[in-house]
């Protein structure tokens with residue numbers, strides 16, 4: 474496995490591969506890799522000839538006061554995971570913003586609801602860094618996690634609107650044995666907070682059962698989730714929303730498929746989770 478730190482070198486390697494006809498697969502990450510990231514690499518591996526994983530904690534997607542400086546980092550462990558998953562290049566840039574950078578990519582619709590309400594600049598940072606990374610890595614396919622469902626739809630829209638020649642593939646949410654969605658931020662949780670956080674996946678499961686039993690009133694499903702979470706005092710809801718999985722538009726009367734998305738603070742840690750409700 475090769476390690477590349479310089480953006481120019483990454484792009485030169487990628488353009489060389491493309492000239493030779495190789496398909497490049499890409500898994501962008503912020504590091505502190507876990508089984509969820511490994512599952513995205515496994516999804517990407519058979520779709521490409523060369524697999525690149527980037528590890529870069531992107532400052533522009535954190536607002537002042539958020540956890541940019543404390544975001545967990547573990548490059549040595551991350552390298553071992555990448556090596557085990559057969560990654561060809563781990564791209565580890567130190568900085569992707571020139572001191573005089575003055576360009577931002579903004580998605581003006583899908584990024585506004587859900588997490589965009591409490592993190593209004595977050596998706597500008599995500600869209601900007603993803604466009605930069607896609608330009609540097611030149612992938613034919615890039616794999617993102619369904620846990621960040623809104624991020625995935627924002628990126629799909631950016632790629633479509635900017636005519637970028639890359640397929641965006643989504644990997645399913647990877648859960649711990651007890652149902653907690655894997656996240657690098659789970660490391661912030663105390664044992665007690667971690668057990669409190671289980672209410673998120675459990676309430677999604679209950680909502681799914683209600684949907685499968687025929688409930689199509691989004692308000693009823695939402696109330697169930699809110700009342701479940703309300704029973705756990707350490708957990709404070711940011712939002713519980715039911716939206717169309719592609720357009721992220723709020724839904725009232727549900728059809729055969731809907732996205733139920735949650736963001737909540739467990740202690741001081743903000744976690745997200747979601748479930749696609751399907752009738753069959």
Ligand code: PAF
Pocket residue numbers: 501502503529531534599602603621624
């Ligand atoms: O999902 C993440 O880890 C990040 O938001 C991403 C896509 C790597 C951009 O920094």
